[in-house]
Amino acid sequence: MPIPLHFQITNDLRERLENGEWKAGDHFPGDKELMQVYGVSSTTIRRALDELVREGWLNRRPGKGTFVKKQYVETLGKLTGFFDQVRAKGYHPSSQLLRVSEVDIADFEEYELDVFNSKKLFLIEKVQMLDKEPTVLVKSFWPIEIGRQLANYNLIQEGTYEIAKGELGITLEEAQQYIYASLATAEEAKHLGVNEGAAVMVMKRLVFSQGEPVEFSINFYQADKYMYRVDLKNEMIQDGNGIIVVEN
Amino acid sequence: MPIPLHFQITNDLRERLENGEWKAGDHFPGDKELMQVYGVSSTTIRRALDELVREGWLNRRPGKGTFVKKQYVETLGKLTGFFDQVRAKGYHPSSQLLRVSEVDIADFEEYELDVFNSKKLFLIEKVQMLDKEPTVLVKSFWPIEIGRQLANYNLIQEGTYEIAKGELGITLEEAQQYIYASLATAEEAKHLGVNEGAAVMVMKRLVFSQGEPVEFSINFYQADKYMYRVDLKNEMIQDGNGIIVVEN
DNA sequence: AAGTGGTCTAGACCACTTA
DNA sequence: AAGTGGTCTAGACCACTTA
Numbered sequence: 001m002p003i004p005l006h007f008q009i010t011n012d013l014r015e016r017l018e019n020g021e022w023k024a025g026d027h028f029p030g031d032k033e034l035m036q037v038y039g040v041s042s043t044t045i046r047r048a049l050d051e052l053v054r055e056g057w058l059n060r061r062p063g064k065g066t067f068v069k070k071q072y073v074e075t076l077g078k079l080t081g082f083f084d085q086v087r088a089k090g091y092h093p094s095s096q097l098l099r100v101s102e103v104d105i106a107d108f109e110e111y112e113l114d115v116f117n118s119k120k121l122f123l124i125e126k127v128q129m130l131d132k133e134p135t136v137l138v139k140s141f142w143p144i145e146i147g148r149q150l151a152n153y154n155l156i157q158e159g160t161y162e163i164a165k166g167e168l169g170i171t172l173e174e175a176q177q178y179i180y181a182s183l184a185t186a187e188e189a190k191h192l193g194v195n196e197g198a199a200v201m202v203m204k205r206l207v208f209s210q211g212e213p214v215e216f217s218i219n220f221y222q223a224d225k226y227m228y229r230v231d232l233k234n235e236m237i238q239d240g241n242g243i244i245v246v247e248n
Numbered sequence: 249m250p251i252p253l254h255f256q257i258t259n260d261l262r263e264r265l266e267n268g269e270w271k272a273g274d275h276f277p278g279d280k281e282l283m284q285v286y287g288v289s290s291t292t293i294r295r296a297l298d299e300l301v302r303e304g305w306l307n308r309r310p311g312k313g314t315f316v317k318k319q320y321v322e323t324l325g326k327l328t329g330f331f332d333q334v335r336a337k338g339y340h341p342s343s344q345l346l347r348v349s350e351v352d353i354a355d356f357e358e359y360e361l362d363v364f365n366s367k368k369l370f371l372i373e374k375v376q377m378l379d380k381e382p383t384v385l386v387k388s389f390w391p392i393e394i395g396r397q398l399a400n401y402n403l404i405q406e407g408t409y410e411i412a413k414g415e416l417g418i419t420l421e422e423a424q425q426y427i428y429a430s431l432a433t434a435e436e437a438k439h440l441g442v443n444e445g446a447a448v449m450v451m452k453r454l455v456f457s458q459g460e461p462v463e464f465s466i467n468f469y470q471a472d473k474y475m476y477r478v479d480l481k482n483e484m485i486q487d488g489n490g491i492i493v494v495e496n
Numbered sequence: 497a498a499g500t501g502g503t504c505t506a507g508a509c510c511a512c513t514t515a
Numbered sequence: 516a517a518g519t520g521g522t523c524t525a526g527a528c529c530a531c532t533t534a
Contacts, residue, residue, distance in 0.1 A: 047522090062500060062530065128488075179477075180449055181447045181448055199429045199447045223428060228476075230424075239408065242478065252504090311511075
């Protein structure tokens with residue numbers, strides 16, 4: 001059972017939705033019809049469709065049927081992959097390495113690096129460019145052994161996560177991110193090509209593999225050129241959801 | 249079938265997890281044991297546990313079992329509800345109304361209000377306070393009819409979403425949010441009690457009900473005092489995920 | 497009354513882990 | 516070999532919608 005049926009069906013239907021086989025508001029095939037077409041049980045069809053609902057492609061209404069959703073803005077399904085999105089718009093991404101070396105966590109006390117239970121980490125620091133315009137300053141910390149392996153690959157052309165997942169076989173299972181606004185320090189301003197004190201959007205991320213922390217990164221984006229997008233469902237929609245108070 | 253079994257089981261287990269019945273890293277009861285205890289089928293237990301996995305409480309490993317996750321930071325399950333979070337920390341939230349009236353969308357061309365297909369909307373503008381310190385400036389646009397009904401309630405004490413969901417019976421099914429950094433305008437600075445040009449975090453949100461837009465809001469937070477938290481799973485972890493380029 | 501999606505059962509078979 | 520969670524089936528019953 002290498003590729004689950006529900007997964008194959010989700011991919012097939014998503015592709016057909018992307019190709020415009022149905023238009024926004026169209027009646028989507030009913031569960032029974034899909035069961036016959038794909039020759040699977042109701043459970044499997046349901047699981048495939050639940051995923052497409054989660055991705056924002058479909059609405060399901062008991063008694064009425066399944067409908068293709070109006071795409072007011074880009075769907076989550078289409079959103080993944082910054083570089084793909086950016087290339088599709090005609091930009092040429094590249095990156096410039098600033099540092100690829102072992103570091104002592106004592107030199108980075110401003111970040112929460114103690115979750116790694118190690119005094120030394122491997123730091124990959126780079127500026128990501130779009131059409132030679134600097135867009136993001138990235139500081140990415142990995143456990144020493146993994147960092148050394150990453151350093152053997154072409155970090156300019158390939159994304160670090162793609163190497164970790166594809167070449168090193170590391171599963172990136174989940175991540176917690178914090179996003180906030182700040183003012184550029186002299187160092188950040190220099191790399192982003194803005195003035196010191198300009199507004200920047202900061203994204204901190206802690207990635208877990210097999211339940212253990214595997215990467216901490218902090219990314220600085222030029223404000224007003226980049227946004228972060230989040231999709232919410234049902235009970236997640238509350239006043240101030242996702243917002244947390246920073247304790248001093 | 250008013251309250252699904254899987255839902256009841258999820259709630260029961262979540263409560264027991266919150267009460268510390270198992271510690272981080274503990275072996276969680278196996279599926280078969282839970283099936284016996286709750287007297288339900290494997291499918292129902294699986295569905296209940298899948299939800300707890302999604303909320304960040306559990307890890308499941310085929311061949312090994314289900315484990316209680318280390319809580320490196322607050323779990324998503326605990327995160328929901330800004331006011332609850334804030335009250336638990338000893339703050340006293342309140343709000344100050346700035347405007348509660350019908351408006352012409354032509355006066356707000358900087359926002360994407362045309363998705364409502366209406367020239368007039370109802371605007372609720374307020375400053376949210378924590379211990380009398382201004383924290384968020386909120387501009388919340390609703391369809392006229394809904395806005396008029398909301399205006400009949402106590403908008404100072406209660407959250408607008410809580411009134412809409414609880415009193416008006418409006419289901420808030422999904423939302424798309426954009427978060428970015430910016431510099432405070434004179435108006436924003438005055439209400440937030442900061443200097444003009446200070447860094448602010450901006451959150452724009454479009455909420456859907458029954459597939460149709462029901463609220464657009466824009467919230468301004470003082471930078472460095474507030475962060476936005478997002479949790480990612482598996483294939484969502486990519487370079488620059490969630491980041492989108494702002495077209496000029 | 498007929499059709500829709502939502503919940504649930506009882507059980508089979510699988511890959512993987514540990515012994 | 517025994518135990519774990521992951522996938523899938525065939526089918527029952529439910530609430531809801533439309534006619």
